Amino acid sequence: MSKFLVTGGAGFIGGNFLHIMVKKYPNDEYVCIDALTYAGNMETLEPILKEKNFKFVHENICNREAVYKLFEEEHFDYVINFAAESHVDRSIENPEIFLKTNILGTQVLLDACRKYGIKRYHQVSTDEVYGDLPLDRPDLFFKEDTPIHTSSPYSASKASADLLVLAYHRTYGLPVTISRCSNNYGPYHFPEKLIPLMIQKALRNEPLPVYGNGANVRDWLYVGDHCNAIDLIVRNGRDGEVYNIGGHNERTNLEVVKTILKALGKPESLITYVKDRPGHDLRYAMDPTKIEKELGWKPEYNFDTGIQVTIKWNLENKKWLEHVESGEYLNWLERQYK
Ligand code: NAD
Ligand code: TYD
Numbered sequence: 614m615s616k617f618l619v620t621g622g623a624g625f626i627g628g629n630f631l632h633i634m635v636k637k638y639p640n641d642e643y644v645c646i647d648a649l650t651y652a653g654n655m656e657t658l659e660p661i662l663k664e665k666n667f668k669f670v671h672e673n674i675c676n677r678e679a680v681y682k683l684f685e686e687e688h689f690d691y692v693i694n695f696a697a698e699s700h701v702d703r704s705i706e707n708p709e710i711f712l713k714t715n716i717l718g719t720q721v722l723l724d725a726c727r728k729y730g731i732k733r734y735h736q737v738s739t740d741e742v743y744g745d746l747p748l749d750r751p752d753l754f755f756k757e758d759t760p761i762h763t764s765s766p767y768s769a770s771k772a773s774a775d776l777l778v779l780a781y782h783r784t785y786g787l788p789v790t791i792s793r794c795s796n797n798y799g800p801y802h803f804p805e806k807l808i809p810l811m812i813q814k815a816l817r818n819e820p821l822p823v824y825g826n827g828a829n830v831r832d833w834l835y836v837g838d839h840c841n842a843i844d845l846i847v848r849n850g851r852d853g854e855v856y857n858i859g860g861h862n863e864r865t866n867l868e869v870v871k872t873i874l875k876a877l878g879k880p881e882s883l884i885t886y887v888k889d890r891p892g893h894d895l896r897y898a899m900d901p902t903k904i905e906k907e908l909g910w911k912p913e914y915n916f917d918t919g920i921q922v923t924i925k926w927n928l929e930n931k932k933w934l935e936h937v938e939s940g941e942y943l944n945w946l947e948r949q950y951k
Contacts, residue, residue: 615732616642618689620674620722621696623653625802626737630695630840635661637844642666644687646680648673648714652699656933657801674718677725684729691847693735694722700805701741701767705891708766715770716777723781735847736778736791740832740859741768743793745894748828754900755793757855764892775855782853790850792843795859795899798919799836800926804937807831808920811870812927813934815879825889827867830896832859835919838912845908856908859899862916869920876924 617634621627622645635643647653649671661667672679674696696718698704698711719736726734743755744762761776763769781787802809814821842858850856864872867884874881904910914922927934 614640614642615690616687617644618683618687618692619643619645620692620694621647621653622669623647623649623655623658624695624699625652625657626797626836626839627695628654628657628801629799629836630693630843631658631661631667633837633840634844635664635667639666642668644668644670644683644689646670646672646674646683647696650698652803654801654803654933654937656936674722675713677721680721680725681728684725688729690732691735692722692726692731692733693737693843693847694719695737697737697771698767701765702805702890704765704767704770708770711766711770712773715767716773719774719777723777723787726787727781727785732788733847733852734778734781734787734789735843736775736789737843738775738791738793739768739771740793740795740857740897740899741765741894742772742775743897744768746896746898748830748895754898755857756900757793757857757903764894779853788852790846790852791855792846793855793857793899794839794842795832795834795897797834797836797839799923800930801933802836802923804934807866807869808873808923809927811873812877812924813938815874815877815883816927818879818883820885821870821874821883822885822887823866823870824887825893826886827865827870827884829866829893830863830898831866831869832898833862833864833869833916833919834858834860834912835914835922838914841913842904842908842910845910846904849908851907856904857899857901858904858910859901860912860915861899861901863896863898864916872920873924876921
């Protein structure tokens, strides 16, 4: 039996991770700590709230005293850090909270791991730390040794955290791993990100705001496949190593939007080109050879199958979406797209 601390578990990926792992490993215990920011949603955790091997703690990872107390009481074996401010557009509007949570929050967790001892600390990171690739070089992919070269305050904060994690390994011998993943999509995705936002807007016959000319490319990975990759790394990965996760599912934003419109039987005339994001990364594309060869990871979904499951989930979970949309999110959306 092992005890896991999962931070940011009321968010999109952490929530999906907990749904899978709490049921898959009934003999392990999962404690979720989450500050419940605008992106944290207890309704996401409802399916597992009553499970015996799950516990929720409402707390901020930046609160050193509270984090130390939790470590002292729980004696964690593994710490998996999903907690973050995660939306690039918000980081452009207000970078400070990104630096606080993504960098200083990570430092508090690393210090707690040093102080109380753990078997492994895992940092959930992103392909965005590598910057972007040109659109006219489809032969290029991010590898684990691609230099860090960030574009947005979000990616800069995630890259800073990665460097801190590796420094704690080198300097203090802390057993750590890092995963860097491409864009996720799937159930419980907050509708400020491209795919769930476009699904909701299409369902309401509202204009779909595509930044710039829609030619930017993202490498889409179904969230469950990301979660399984993290589980493999945490249990079988090597200390001090970085693992790239991605499924070679590159699509332009325009292709993604058109796929959604087609699946919902909506016209392409809903597509509206809006002002481009400042510093907008052109193309992300991962080379996942290392995790495939070393840990035997293989994604279950490709984009064509994953997007259908995701659209179906959005159609069948209107209550979850309505509750999200009746919050602060609506005000922010008005400001962003007015
Ligand atoms: P999310 O925004 O949906 O969820 C983040 C969660 O962290 C929320 O529940 C929020 O309440 C919580 N949180 C925020 N600040 C906190 C704090 N100070 N203390 C405690 N909890 C706090 O994000 P997500 O999409 O689920 O991403 C999870 C992780 O995966 C992030 O680290 C992100 O950088 C990384 N990542 C995301 C993607 C993606 O496509 N979404 C891709 C690669 C990596
Ligand atoms: P997003 O989901 O914000 O993820 P990330 O910026 O981390 O890749 O955006 C995915 C892509 O979609 C990105 O190229 C920006 C673009 N985009 C739009 O064109 N319109 C939108 O309303 C949003 C939110 C994103």
